[in-house]
Amino acid sequence: MAPSNHQNWRLPPDPSRADLARAAAGDREAFRTIVERYGTMVYSVAYNVLGSHADAEDAAQDAFLRCYRSLPQYRSEASFSTWLFRLALTTAVDARRREGRQPEPVEMPEIVDQREASIGDHVDAATIVRALGDLPEDYRTPTVLRDLYGLPYQEIADLTGRPLGTVKVMVHRGRAALRLRLRAAGVRPAARANTAGVGHATDAVAGHEGGEA
Amino acid sequence: MDCGSVRALINRFIDGELGYVETAEFQQHLDFCPDCSEELRELCELRGALAAWSGVRLAPPPGFADRVMAAVQRQPQPGSPRPLGEVVDGALARVDEVLGRVRLPHGRTIPVKNLLGWALAVVALVIGLGRRRGRDATQARTP
Numbered sequence: 447m448a449p450s451n452h453q454n455w456r457l458p459p460d461p462s463r464a465d466l467a468r469a470a471a472g473d474r475e476a477f478r479t480i481v482e483r484y485g486t487m488v489y490s491v492a493y494n495v496l497g498s499h500a501d502a503e504d505a506a507q508d509a510f511l512r513c514y515r516s517l518p519q520y521r522s523e524a525s526f527s528t529w530l531f532r533l534a535l536t537t538a539v540d541a542r543r544r545e546g547r548q549p550e551p552v553e554m555p556e557i558v559d560q561r562e563a564s565i566g567d568h569v570d571a572a573t574i575v576r577a578l579g580d581l582p583e584d585y586r587t588p589t590v591l592r593d594l595y596g597l598p599y600q601e602i603a604d605l606t607g608r609p610l611g612t613v614k615v616m617v618h619r620g621r622a623a624l625r626l627r628l629r630a631a632g633v634r635p636a637a638r639a640n641t642a643g644v645g646h647a648t649d650a651v652a653g654h655e656g657g658e659a
Numbered sequence: 660m661d662c663g664s665v666r667a668l669i670n671r672f673i674d675g676e677l678g679y680v681e682t683a684e685f686q687q688h689l690d691f692c693p694d695c696s697e698e699l700r701e702l703c704e705l706r707g708a709l710a711a712w713s714g715v716r717l718a719p720p721p722g723f724a725d726r727v728m729a730a731v732q733r734q735p736q737p738g739s740p741r742p743l744g745e746v747v748d749g750a751l752a753r754v755d756e757v758l759g760r761v762r763l764p765h766g767r768t769i770p771v772k773n774l775l776g777w778a779l780a781v782v783a784l785v786i787g788l789g790r791r792r793g794r795d796a797t798q799a800r801t802p
Contacts, residue, residue: 470737471737472736472737474728474731474732477728477731478724478728481724481727481728482724485719485723485724485727486716486717486718486719487716489717489718489719489723490715490716490717493717494712494713494717499720503719503720503723503726506719506723506727507723507726507727507730510727510730510731511727511730511731511734514731514734514737515734515737517737518737555717555718556717556718557715557716557717557718558716558717558718559716567704568704569704569705569708571712571715574708574709574712575712589709593705593706593709593710594709594710594712594713595713596710599674603767603768604760604768608767609763609767610767614670617670618670621670621673621702621705621706624705624709625698625701625702625705628701628704628705628708629701
């Protein structure tokens with residue numbers, strides 16, 4: 447499936463079929479082009495799920511290795527970027543399930559384009575990173591998957607291996623904890639903020655597109 | 660609806676899980692309750708910021724592509740014969756895809772493959788114990 451919020455990305459154009467075929471045949475220069483083109487996307491997903499530079503780099507590298515091995519099985523029903531995005535997300539969640547997470551100081555990531563750092567009328571990037579970094583791990587992964595990447599709850603339950611009801615509770619608690627952290631940071635939205643249609647904000651999650659490695 | 664009931668529904672409202680009647684009652688309460696309205700506004704602001712953050716590009720550390728490619732160099736060519744462990748992993752993943760998952764009470768799901776694995780293990784154990792008992796009985800009868 448395609449997480450809906452991956453549409454927030456200004457994705458680089460897919461490699462040409464010829465380039466993908468060369469990479470799938472083991473042409474390492476062709477694969478390097480893919481790594482350079484998509485490194486930022488894969489690393490960003492890994493960082494948001496894992497919350498530390500070292501874990502994110504390991505997971506991002508692992509995602510590219512899986513990509514390299516799986517390229518011969520890639521079919522173009524889904525766009526390559528969607529397929530790779532999903533692979534990065536799955537790899538990062540697997541890493542979290544496998545290795546857990548020790549509490550660490552929040553590490554600010556380097557934003558490629560500072561013009562993107564303004565993410566809301568009242569919230570800045572550093573506040574969001576710190577608030578996510580302070581979340582207990584049980585809350586962080588389901589909340590990131592739901593509210594950053596728009597995955598349906600059942601997908602999150604399958605990915606994390608937790609019961610559906612537990613996942614919902616974790617997301618609700620994660621939101622509550624984040625709201626309190628934003629309040630503590632002085633973020634208070636104006637009363638005019640529009641909430642119309644919010645109840646359907648994540649229902650636009652795209653259907654299954656297959657192609658998962 | 661009172662504030663307690665509304666707060667219990669806020670997340671379901673955000674997730675689009677409320678029915679028509681519940682939504683109408685929920686919004687009726689918000690019209691005159693500033694506290695619940697503010698909580699909803701803050702959660703909406705939060706979700707908007709999280710969705711926007713998901714689109715922010717974060718730079719991988721310097722030399723990342725070189726390290727990935729060094730790791731790729733150690734990989735076998737795609738499509739070349741894979742190590743036995745990977746072949747087994749791939750076969751198990753394919754079995755997972757075909758058999759799917761079974762839903763347990765409370766919403767947890769487990770792969771059907773795992774259930775079959777456990778069933779096979781129990782059968783093997785029962786057969787093994789049966790054969791051992793048979794052997795012991797034979798030895799006991801032997802003078």
